[in-house]
Amino acid sequence: MAWITIAWKDIRLQLGDWVGLIWLFVTPIIVITVASFALSGLFNPTYQVFTVPVVQLDHGKVANQIVSNLRKLSALHIETTAMNGAGKVVPLTIQQARTKVQSDKAAIVIPQGFSRDVANGKQAALIVLQDPTDKVVPSVVSNILSKIVAGIQLHDIAVRAEIQGESNAVAALSAQVGHPLRFRLNPAQIARSSQAIIAHGQLRIQAQSVISDAAHTPSAFQSNVPGYAVMFMLFGTSFAGASLLSEKESGTLLKLRSLPIRRVDIIGGKLSSNFIVALLQAAILFAVGRLVFGMWLGNSLAGLCLLIIVTAFSATGLGMLIAALSKTRSQATGLSILIILTSSALGGSWWPLYIVPHWMQTFAHITLTAWSMDGFNQLLVYGNGLSAILPSVTALVVMGLLFFSIALWRFRWD
Amino acid sequence: MSMEEILETRGLTKRYGNLVAVNEVDFTVREGEIVGLLGPNGAGKTSLVSMLAGILEPSGGQAFVAGMDIVRDSARVKQIVGFVPQDLAVYPELSGYQNLSFFASLYGLKGRERAERISDVLDIVQLSGWAGKKVRTYSGGMKRRLNLAVGLLNRPAVLLLDEPTVGVDPQSRNHIFESIKNLVRERKIAVIYTTHYMEEAEHLCDRVAIYVDGRITACDRPQDLVARSGGQTITIGFDGELTEDVLASLKGLPNVSNAVVRMNSLELFTDSAVDIVGTVVARLRTVVQPTSLRVSGASLESVFLALTGRSLRD
Numbered sequence: 168m169a170w171i172t173i174a175w176k177d178i179r180l181q182l183g184d185w186v187g188l189i190w191l192f193v194t195p196i197i198v199i200t201v202a203s204f205a206l207s208g209l210f211n212p213t214y215q216v217f218t219v220p221v222v223q224l225d226h227g228k229v230a231n232q233i234v235s236n237l238r239k240l241s242a243l244h245i246e247t248t249a250m251n252g253a254g255k256v257v258p259l260t261i262q263q264a265r266t267k268v269q270s271d272k273a274a275i276v277i278p279q280g281f282s283r284d285v286a287n288g289k290q291a292a293l294i295v296l297q298d299p300t301d302k303v304v305p306s307v308v309s310n311i312l313s314k315i316v317a318g319i320q321l322h323d324i325a326v327r328a329e330i331q332g333e334s335n336a337v338a339a340l341s342a343q344v345g346h347p348l349r350f351r352l353n354p355a356q357i358a359r360s361s362q363a364i365i366a367h368g369q370l371r372i373q374a375q376s377v378i379s380d381a382a383h384t385p386s387a388f389q390s391n392v393p394g395y396a397v398m399f400m401l402f403g404t405s406f407a408g409a410s411l412l413s414e415k416e417s418g419t420l421l422k423l424r425s426l427p428i429r430r431v432d433i434i435g436g437k438l439s440s441n442f443i444v445a446l447l448q449a450a451i452l453f454a455v456g457r458l459v460f461g462m463w464l465g466n467s468l469a470g471l472c473l474l475i476i477v478t479a480f481s482a483t484g485l486g487m488l489i490a491a492l493s494k495t496r497s498q499a500t501g502l503s504i505l506i507i508l509t510s511s512a513l514g515g516s517w518w519p520l521y522i523v524p525h526w527m528q529t530f531a532h533i534t535l536t537a538w539s540m541d542g543f544n545q546l547l548v549y550g551n552g553l554s555a556i557l558p559s560v561t562a563l564v565v566m567g568l569l570f571f572s573i574a575l576w577r578f579r580w581d
Numbered sequence: 582m583s584m585e586e587i588l589e590t591r592g593l594t595k596r597y598g599n600l601v602a603v604n605e606v607d608f609t610v611r612e613g614e615i616v617g618l619l620g621p622n623g624a625g626k627t628s629l630v631s632m633l634a635g636i637l638e639p640s641g642g643q644a645f646v647a648g649m650d651i652v653r654d655s656a657r658v659k660q661i662v663g664f665v666p667q668d669l670a671v672y673p674e675l676s677g678y679q680n681l682s683f684f685a686s687l688y689g690l691k692g693r694e695r696a697e698r699i700s701d702v703l704d705i706v707q708l709s710g711w712a713g714k715k716v717r718t719y720s721g722g723m724k725r726r727l728n729l730a731v732g733l734l735n736r737p738a739v740l741l742l743d744e745p746t747v748g749v750d751p752q753s754r755n756h757i758f759e760s761i762k763n764l765v766r767e768r769k770i771a772v773i774y775t776t777h778y779m780e781e782a783e784h785l786c787d788r789v790a791i792y793v794d795g796r797i798t799a800c801d802r803p804q805d806l807v808a809r810s811g812g813q814t815i816t817i818g819f820d821g822e823l824t825e826d827v828l829a830s831l832k833g834l835p836n837v838s839n840a841v842v843r844m845n846s847l848e849l850f851t852d853s854a855v856d857i858v859g860t861v862v863a864r865l866r867t868v869v870q871p872t873s874l875r876v877s878g879a880s881l882e883s884v885f886l887a888l889t890g891r892s893l894r895d
C-alpha cells in the first residue's frame with residue numbers, strides 16, 4: 168500500500184535527522200524542565216521562605232523588639248545589612264531597600280525616632296515599601312508586621328497598667344505611713360502615656376509603593392509586550408540568520424563569493440537586514456501595545472529605544488551564531504527553536520523572573536532574554552530612567568559582540 | 582595565432598581529505614580562445630574552475646589571471662573573471678531583471694551603465710521578454726540562461742563556464758554558442774568551458790583538454806587530438822565473456838594505443854587496423870564468438886576512450 172511506503176520513508180527521514188529529533192523530543196523536555204523549576208514555588212506545598220529587607224534607622228527598645236520578633240519567624244529571612252562598595256557589611260539604607268524591593272517585593276523601614284515616639288505616646292509609623300506588581304508578598308509582610316506590633320503594644324499596655332497599679336499602691340502606702348515613699352518611676356507620667364497609647368490606638372503601618380510614577384500602575388502588558396517582543400525578535404533573527412544557510416544550499420552564496428566583494432560585506436549585509444527587521448518588529452509590537460492596549464511606555468523613551476536597539480543587536484548576533492553552528496537550514500531551525508524556547512522560559516519572557524527560585528534568577532542571566540527583560544522592567548514597571556538599564560545595555564552589547572565574533576569565526580563558507 | 586596568455590596554472594591542486602580532485606594541473610589559456618575541459622562526472626572540473634573563480638582555496642600550486650595571483654590578488658582577479666556556476670545561482674523570488682540588477686550593483690555598476698549591461702546580457706541569452714517575471718516561473722533552460730547572463734555582467738576578460746548548457750534546448754544552445762563566439766571574437770575574451778558533451782567540445786572549443794581523475798591527459802585542438810591519436814577504431818561485437826588476460830594481451834599488441842570493452846563489443850584504438858585485425862579476431866576466437874566487425878576513423882570520442890579507457894556516455 169502506497170501510504171505505508173510513504174509513511175515509512177518519512178519516518179526514516181525524520182528519525183535520521185538528529186536535529187529534527189532535538190526539536191521534536193529534546194526541546195520539549197528541556198522547556199518542561201525549565202518551566203517546572205521556574206514555577207516550582209507556585210506548586211510547592213511547603214511554604215517558601217522569603218527575604219524581607221529591614222532598614223533599621225532607629226535602635227530604641229521597641230525597634231529592637233520588632234526586629235528580634237521578626238527574626239523569630241521561620242517564614243521570613245530578615246536582612247538588615249548590605250555590602251557597601253568597599254566590601255564591608257553596613258546597615259541597609261532606604262535607597263538599597265527600594266532596589267531590593269524589585270526582587271523581594273516588600274521591605275520594612277523603621278524610621279528614626281520611632282522608639283522615642285512610641286515611648287512618648289506620639290503617633291509612630293512603620294513603613295512597608297512594596298512593589299505593586301506583586302499582590303501577595305507586601306500584604307503578607309504588612310500582616311505579619313501588624314501582628315508583631317499588636318503583640319508588643321498589648322504587652323506594653325499590660326506592663327504599664329501593672330506599673331500604674333503598683334504606683335497607686337505605693338501612693339496608698341505613702342498615705343498610710345504619713346510620709347511620701349519614693350518610687351523610681353514618675354507615676355503621673357506613666358499614667359499619661361498609657362492613657363495616650365490607649366487613646367490613640369495602635370501604631371500605624373504605612374504602605375509605600377516603590378514605583379516612582381504612581382500615576383501608572385503596571386498592567387500585564389508592561390511585561391507581556393516586551394516578553395513576547397524579545398521572543399519573536401529571536402525567532403525573526405534566527406530564521407533570517409538561517410537564510411545564509413539556504414543561500415549556501417542554493418548556490419547563491421558561492422556566486423556571491425565569486426564577486427569582487429569582501430566576505431564582511433556578505434555577512435554585514437545579511438546582518439543589517441536582520442537587524443532592521445528585528446527593530447521593525449519591536450517597533451510594531453510596542454506601537455500596538457501603546458495604541459491598542461494603552462500600555463504605558465515608561466518615563467524614558469530614549470531608554471526604551473536604546474534597549475530595543477541593543478536587544479535587536481544581540482538577537483541578530485544570536486541568529487548569526489545559530490546559523491554558523493549549523494550545517495543546514497533545517498539544523499538551524501531545530502537549534503533555534505531549542506535555544507529560543509529555553510531562553511524564553513528561563514529568561515522571563517513568559518512570567519516575571521522574581522517568581523522563580525533565586526538560583527534560577529541568577530542562572531537565567533546566561534540568556535539575553537533575562538538581561539533584556541530586566542531592562543524593560545526597570546523602564547516600564549518601575550518607571551526608571553536610562554541609568555537603571557545600563558547594566559542590561561552593557562550585557563546585551565557584550566553578548567551581541569561575542570555572538571558575532573564566534574559566528575564569524577565558526578561560519579563555514581564551503 | 583600568437584595571442585597573449587591570460588590564464589596560467591602551475592601545479593594547481595585541490596584535495597578533499599584524502600581525495601585528490603585536482604591533481605597538479607598545468608595549463609594555459611590565451612586571449613580570444615575557448616578551451617574545453619572535457620571530462621566525466623567527478624573528474625574534478627567544478628573543483629578546478631571554482632579555484633579559478635576564487636571561491637575554492639587551492640591546496641597546492643598556483644594560478645594567474647592576467648599576471649595576477651588568484652589567491653593574493655583575489656579581489657582584482659574577480660573583477661575580470663566571469664563565473665557561471667554549474668548549480669543555478671539566482672534568486673527565484675526576484676525577477677530576472679532584479680537578479681541582474683542586484684549582481685550588477687555588486688560589481689559596482691550604476692545608473693545608465695548598469696541598465697545597458699543588463700539589456701546587453703539579456704539580449705545575449707534571449708530573455709529580454711521575460712526579464713520582468715519572477716525566476717520561479719521560468720523553465721529550467723531559461724533559468725540556466727539567466728545564470729549565464731549573470732556571469733557576463735562584468736564583461737569579463739576570462740569567462741569560466743561550468744556546464745552552462747545542461748538542460749538548454751538545442752536552439753537556445755546554438756544561440757548561446759554564437760553569442761560566446763561573438764564575445765570571443767569581438768572582445769578577445771578567454772573562455773574555459775567544462776562539459777561532458779563531446780559534440781559541444783568539438784563544436785565550440787579551439788582547444789580541448791581531456792580531463793580525468795583531476796589530470797589533463799592531453800590538450801590540443803580537437804582535430805589535432807584526433808589526428809595525433811593515430812586515427813582508427815576497430816569495433817568487434819561478440820557473444821560470450823571476454824577474459825581479462827585476453828584483453829590485456831590485445832592491449833599489448835604493437836600499434837594498439839588502448840582497448841576497452843563496452844557491453845558486448847570491443848573497441849580497439851590503433852594506427853594501423855590492417856596490420857592487426859587478423860590477430861585480434863584470432864585471439865578473440867579463443868574465448869568468445871565474434872559477431873561483427875567495423876573499422877572507423879578516429880573521432881574525439883575515440884580519442885577520449887583511447888586516452889582514458891573511459892567513455893563519456895555511460
Ligand SMILES: Nc1ncnc2c1ncn2[C@@H]1O[C@H](COP(=O)(O)OP(=O)(O)OP(=O)(O)O)[C@@H](O)[C@H]1O
Pocket residue numbers: 597600602620621622623624625626627628629667777
Ligand atoms: N566539498 C567536497 N568535499 C568532498 N569531496 C568533494 C567535494 N566537492 C567535490 N568533491 C569530490 O571531488 C571530486 C571532483 O568533484 P567535482 O565536482 O570537481 O567534479 P566534476 O568534474 O565537476 O563532476 P560533474 O561533471 O559531476 O559536475 C568528486 O569525486 C567529488 O566527489
Ligand SMILES: [Mg+2]
Pocket residue numbers: 626627628667743
Ligand atoms: Mg561539476
